[in-house]
Amino acid sequence: MDLRTIWRNGLAGLRLAAVLGLAAGIAALLGACGGGSGPGDAIQQLSRVDHGKPYIGMAKPEVLRCAGQPRSRIPAGKTTETLVYHYSGAGPVPSSGDKKEKATCTASLTFEKDKLVRVSYAHMEVRSPYAWQSEDNPEKAEEMRRSEVPSCIFSLPRCPR
Numbered sequence: 001m002d003l004r005t006i007w008r009n010g011l012a013g014l015r016l017a018a019v020l021g022l023a024a025g026i027a028a029l030l031g032a033c034g035g036g037s038g039p040g041d042a043i044q045q046l047s048r049v050d051h052g053k054p055y056i057g058m059a060k061p062e063v064l065r066c067a068g069q070p071r072s073r074i075p076a077g078k079t080t081e082t083l084v085y086h087y088s089g090a091g092p093v094p095s096s097g098d099k100k101e102k103a104t105c106t107a108s109l110t111f112e113k114d115k116l117v118r119v120s121y122a123h124m125e126v127r128s129p130y131a132w133q134s135e136d137n138p139e140k141a142e143e144m145r146r147s148e149v150p151s152c153i154f155s156l157p158r159c160p161r
Contacts, residue, residue: 051154052119058159060114066159068094070109082110086124091155105152123150 055063063083070083070092085092086103095101107121132144 052121055119055156055159056116058116060111060116062159063109063111063116063156066094066156067092067109079113080110082108084108090153090157093156093158104150105154107152107154119154121152121154123152125150 060081060083067085071086072084074082074084076082085107086105087093087107088102088104092107104124105121106124107119109116110118110120127149129149132141135141135144
């Protein structure tokens with residue numbers, strides 16, 4: 001709405017412009033919270049605890065002492081390396097040597113200049129909360145829709161933090 005229209009319509013036009021501006025502002029705010037499944041998801045993301053944060057800054061030898069040897073190492077340049085752990089429970093711990101242990105979670109610990117800078121972790125059977133929508137069997141789709149998406153937490157239980 002342009003200023004000439006507001007001027008012609010007087011106070012009613014001004015109220016309409018204010019309402020339209022407010023509606024546009026609310027729509028922009030709600031749009032900024034997008035990327036999830038709605039307001040509940042936005043609140044959950046905003047209040048999510050970063051379980052890896054207490055370990056940021058630890059030296060690589062210190063992490064190796066309390067987490068054990070990683071499943072794999074991924075070099076990325078001269079000073080960056082990611083250690084990948086598979087684990088169950090609270091977090092990576094040195095292996096008991098039992099090859100039958102079934103891991104349910106994976107964690108990637110990224111080090112720069114031998115200092116931990118990032119921790120990423122997820123359940124090994126993670127799936128999209130929307131995967132049920134592509135299921136052809138209605139009963140299985142409903143079961144998937146109602147079930148929780150598997151998740152993991154991360155800690156280094158043998159590290160003093």
